Amino acid sequence: MNDFWSYWYFHIPNFILAAVMYTLMGRLLLGLFVPESWDNYIWRFFKTVTDPFLRIVRTVTPSILTLPVVIVFSVLWLMTLRIGYLVLLINFGIAPMASQGG
């Protein structure tokens, strides 16, 4: 069994969180150049993937902050979640270890 499936409980959640995180970064970057209501399929995909998470972060963010700030906060929350999950697994002694390869 390869390393991915040995540590699926780390890799799969980490992959999903990373995917949402980078999609948020993409939305933030693209949002600098396009209007929020743009009807392009890539933009709609970015919004579909990130909107559920943005709604959660919006709940714990004061309403004075604008959407781009909420996106930055969401990226940081996701980064914190990923690192926190890794630290949790390290504490339980079940985190994936770096191998020497070969």
Place this chain on the structure above:
Amino acid sequence: MDRNALVPVMAVAIVNGIFSPWVLMVFLFYPVWYPAWAPPLSQIVYMASALILSTMTIMLAGVPAALYERWSAQPRSVVVSSIWLAGTVLLTLPALPNVMRALSGG
């Protein structure tokens, strides 16, 4: 809520970003968050660590303020900004010894 109320929150968060002992933890975790293509200069990594910590201070301190704003029937902006500022000051307490040391020039 008045935008000017953000100024003291941001000022305290910047102080926390520079002087907090947690900045070392963020710095040590740099392989996780620092892009591989960026120059691995310790000064730049430290600056980015301070920036991340400042932003996270504002973010975490904003949670109780936001929850008050959502759950209160008639939220008052002065209360929201006070909760936010109090949270930021609370998170900055561990940085105080370093601030004092810097102010005394030692």
